Amino acid sequence: MATGTLLYAQSGGVTAVINASASAVIQAARAKKxxxxxxxNGILGALREELVDASKxxxxxVRALAHTPGGAFGSCRVKLKSLQADRAKYERLxxxxxxxxxxxxxxxxxxxxxxTALKVSQLAAEFxxxxxxxxxxxxxxxxxxxxxxxxxxxxxxxxxxxxxxxCALDVAAMAETSTKVFVYEAxxxxxxxxxxxxxxxxxxANDAPHIILFPERAYDEADFLARVDAVVKRVGHCVVAASxxxxxADGKFVADAGAGTDSFGHAQLGGVASHLAGRVKDMxxxxxxxxxxxxxxxxxxxxxxxxxxxxxxxxxxxxxxCALAGQNAVMPVIVRTNDSPYRWHVDIxxxxxxxxxxxxxxxxxxxxxxxxxxxAARRYLxxxxxxxxxxxxxxxxxxxxxxPKLTLVRKKLPAWAG
Amino acid sequence: MATGTLLYAQSGGVTAVINASASAVIQAARAKKxxxxxxxNGILGALREELVDASKxxxxxVRALAHTPGGAFGSCRVKLKSLQADRAKYERLxxxxxxxxxxxxxxxxxxxxxxTALKVSQLAAEFxxxxxxxxxxxxxxxxxxxxxxxxxxxxxxxxxxxxxxxCALDVAAMAETSTKVFVYEAxxxxxxxxxxxxxxxxxxANDAPHIILFPERAYDEADFLARVDAVVKRVGHCVVAASxxxxxADGKFVADAGAGTDSFGHAQLGGVASHLAGRVKDMxxxxxxxxxxxxxxxxxxxxxxxxxxxxxxxxxxxxxxCALAGQNAVMPVIVRTNDSPYRWHVDIxxxxxxxxxxxxxxxxxxxxxxxxxxxAARRYLxxxxxxxxxxxxxxxxxxxxxxPKLTLVRKKLPAWAG
Numbered sequence: 057m058a059t060g061t062l063l064y065a066q067s068g069g070v071t072a073v074i075n076a077s078a079s080a081v082i083q084a085a086r087a088k089k090x091x092x093x094x095x096x097n098g099i100l101g102a103l104r105e106e107l108v109d110a111s112k113x114x115x116x117x118v119r120a121l122a123h124t125p126g127g128a129f130g131s132c133r134v135k136l137k138s139l140q141a142d143r144a145k146y147e148r149l150x151x152x153x154x155x156x157x158x159x160x161x162x163x164x165x166x167x168x169x170x171x172t173a174l175k176v177s178q179l180a181a182e183f184x185x186x187x188x189x190x191x192x193x194x195x196x197x198x199x200x201x202x203x204x205x206x207x208x209x210x211x212x213x214x215x216x217x218x219x220x221x222x223c224a225l226d227v228a229a230m231a232e233t234s235t236k237v238f239v240y241e242a243x244x245x246x247x248x249x250x251x252x253x254x255x256x257x258x259x260x261a262n263d264a265p266h267i268i269l270f271p272e273r274a275y276d277e278a279d280f281l282a283r284v285d286a287v288v289k290r291v292g293h294c295v296v297a298a299s300x301x302x303x304x305a306d307g308k309f310v311a312d313a314g315a316g317t318d319s320f321g322h323a324q325l326g327g328v329a330s331h332l333a334g335r336v337k338d339m340x341x342x343x344x345x346x347x348x349x350x351x352x353x354x355x356x357x358x359x360x361x362x363x364x365x366x367x368x369x370x371x372x373x374x375x376x377x378c379a380l381a382g383q384n385a386v387m388p389v390i391v392r393t394n395d396s397p398y399r400w401h402v403d404i405x406x407x408x409x410x411x412x413x414x415x416x417x418x419x420x421x422x423x424x425x426x427x428x429x430x431x432a433a434r435r436y437l438x439x440x441x442x443x444x445x446x447x448x449x450x451x452x453x454x455x456x457x458x459x460p461k462l463t464l465v466r467k468k469l470p471a472w473a474g
Numbered sequence: 475m476a477t478g479t480l481l482y483a484q485s486g487g488v489t490a491v492i493n494a495s496a497s498a499v500i501q502a503a504r505a506k507k508x509x510x511x512x513x514x515n516g517i518l519g520a521l522r523e524e525l526v527d528a529s530k531x532x533x534x535x536v537r538a539l540a541h542t543p544g545g546a547f548g549s550c551r552v553k554l555k556s557l558q559a560d561r562a563k564y565e566r567l568x569x570x571x572x573x574x575x576x577x578x579x580x581x582x583x584x585x586x587x588x589x590t591a592l593k594v595s596q597l598a599a600e601f602x603x604x605x606x607x608x609x610x611x612x613x614x615x616x617x618x619x620x621x622x623x624x625x626x627x628x629x630x631x632x633x634x635x636x637x638x639x640x641c642a643l644d645v646a647a648m649a650e651t652s653t654k655v656f657v658y659e660a661x662x663x664x665x666x667x668x669x670x671x672x673x674x675x676x677x678x679a680n681d682a683p684h685i686i687l688f689p690e691r692a693y694d695e696a697d698f699l700a701r702v703d704a705v706v707k708r709v710g711h712c713v714v715a716a717s718x719x720x721x722x723a724d725g726k727f728v729a730d731a732g733a734g735t736d737s738f739g740h741a742q743l744g745g746v747a748s749h750l751a752g753r754v755k756d757m758x759x760x761x762x763x764x765x766x767x768x769x770x771x772x773x774x775x776x777x778x779x780x781x782x783x784x785x786x787x788x789x790x791x792x793x794x795x796c797a798l799a800g801q802n803a804v805m806p807v808i809v810r811t812n813d814s815p816y817r818w819h820v821d822i823x824x825x826x827x828x829x830x831x832x833x834x835x836x837x838x839x840x841x842x843x844x845x846x847x848x849x850a851a852r853r854y855l856x857x858x859x860x861x862x863x864x865x866x867x868x869x870x871x872x873x874x875x876x877x878p879k880l881t882l883v884r885k886k887l888p889a890w891a892g
Contacts, residue, residue, distance in 0.1 A: 066647070070643075070644050070647045070648060072640075097651070100650065100651065124643070125640050125643050125644065126640075126643025126644050126646060126647045127644075127648070128647070130646075130647050130648075130650065131647050132648070132650055132651040132652070133648070133651045133652045134651055214871055217871070217872060218776050218872060218873060219770050219774070221872060221873070221875065222543050222544075222770065222773040222774055222775060222873075222875075223769040223770050224544075225488075225542070225544025225875065226488050226543065226544050226769045226772065226773040227769065228548075229488045229544045229546070229548050229549050230487070230488060230545070230548075230549055230550070230551070232515045232518065232548065232550055233515070233518065233552055234487075234550070238769065256872065257872070327748070330745070330748065345768050345769060346768060347768040348764070348765055349767060350641075350763050350764060351641040351645065351653075351656065351763060351765065352640065352641050352767065355640040355641050355643060355644040356637070356640055357640060358636055358640065358777055359776055361871060438870050438871065441870075441871035442869065442871040444864070444867055444871075446862070446864065449862055451860065452674070452856050452859075452860065453632055453635070453674075453856065453859035453860040453861065453862075454674065454675070455636060455639070455640075457639065457640075459643070
């Protein structure tokens, strides 16, 4: 039995499978008889000393987390700045860690979270406090460096491809006398991974989505409208998958919700689909509909990818192994060794190579004309949405998701003034 | 072997299970060795003599239709007017029917379609043409009279309840530092059935959806905003399910997409969620997100309700039995005999009782304060979303939906000039 406590925290936008990583972390730690605490609402809980006693969760609850979307411990959008600028916060973290004998800190998030975990590990070293910091990858945006893919993305990608295929069948059936152009808005601020996943819905030249708009390519309205009209003439209808983050040649977001920026400094977006639909209607006169699935796409555990679930579980387990082995400032990552049949394993990468980097889609994944995906993109994406992993359902017809009661451990420090 | 041809047509908005009714119709007719034609794009195909030869569909294709959303033969939004106003069209229909020896006409749609089927049967009687017209119920709006529920609704309701539950877990996890108010927009022009289905996502006073807005109650912005704010203060976040058709006390739709009216004369709506979200942000200052699933909610065969699928199959089979038995101007309907355990059977109702009627939700289904559903609503709705009926999946991770090649029979008449 290792002495000390393992602290697990969730960060940033939650996914359909981040709780699966949490489940794997808790199960792996329990197998090693290591005490686990969960930070309430991510790093905020660590700062406030709001720490969930994971030992109060039953084995059944922990197992059920693996099929429950959302973030069971709560997550947050709070980014710590540099060690200089936010020194008091980092020192407070170490104070809380020391008070609860936290020797292993697992931070489940994206590139911002990798940066925080890295800085915490640096300050601990500076203070001579024995702490092992390990990142656990997660993001529907699939924009983490080093790892071949990010847990959370595959399920959102499967939701996207399946939904696109389904609504395309609907539109095709009705197009003669009803909606001729349908616009689906996919998440993805700067990288068009989810918009690309929509491309898996069809394979033939006349299959939906007929047009994909990527943030990696400048949006040209006149060219877009001409293509929409040509597809309507050729196919009878046109289904568009648009990334929320598309920008014009001037670099400005096509649709800015006007909500300013979030606490990570990212512009808050929304409304690309409604903007495009409006332009199609006004300029081409076609009847249009649009869909904005928003959080539905990242929380759709009911249509999770089996590959994604297995990887979320694997990185959780691996993170505990790394931590207990004292591998500091690292993150388990997915390494792909073959596309078809798909083969992958978990490797360990330094957080320094991941923190604050943002992986864009390879240019080779976007068709030369800029409006579709290539065979290389299909080879990459297909295994990530493969396999089904439905949750159990209750007899009332709803998935048997759990919302465990969270018991906080007694505080040992004065309240945080930050 | 009965002589003559059975013509099947799909009408109005398609659903996740209308093709299941088509599958049942074809299988039931084949079992009786009756020839089946399908009208291409609903009544338009009948007018244009664009008739699909269903005998060209393989048994596997017909079976696969039962797990494929959309409308395999094509549907349309075309409403025939009165026998006087559209007499030439009705006569053309009979001319086409006579040319192809159509003795049974099955029209799969909502209350407008029931009206068309009824009028065709009246004209056939007037002309002494032996024709049996049978409606097959279908609509996600659940607004057909007589029948206890409408095939198509249960699956859309299940999609709604599951999606609401999933995104609510997401919002709850992030609310402290991110989105505090989430608005989900459900279909339903005049009846709040799908918004009510969202209510199944939670049972406790603090469970999402915290507020439901029904078209049956006048929307009062000040009261709504005060409730949102109170929920945010009490729970930490607020999830709203809003029907697209809500109207203010003045009777005007809260959000009109400005697209005018469709060919049924219904206002084309959209944008309630974005409107409400904007008001919450401007008046209360909370960070908001919203989702508009649009066609995704009615085409989501991947999350179909087993009850709904079984009823869609049952009404298809029953319609063929009625037709072959010469029961004219009728529609198979669902009769419920018990809520729990759920028991139902198919009965036969006259089209005259269904045509052009619109069933609203019983007042007893809406909570006294107007913002939630009652126990009676739960008793009614729960069995309709019960059971799972997932489609088979291919190894590429997508449902194995079929898009059968449609072969038209040779035309026998001059082109339709209408």
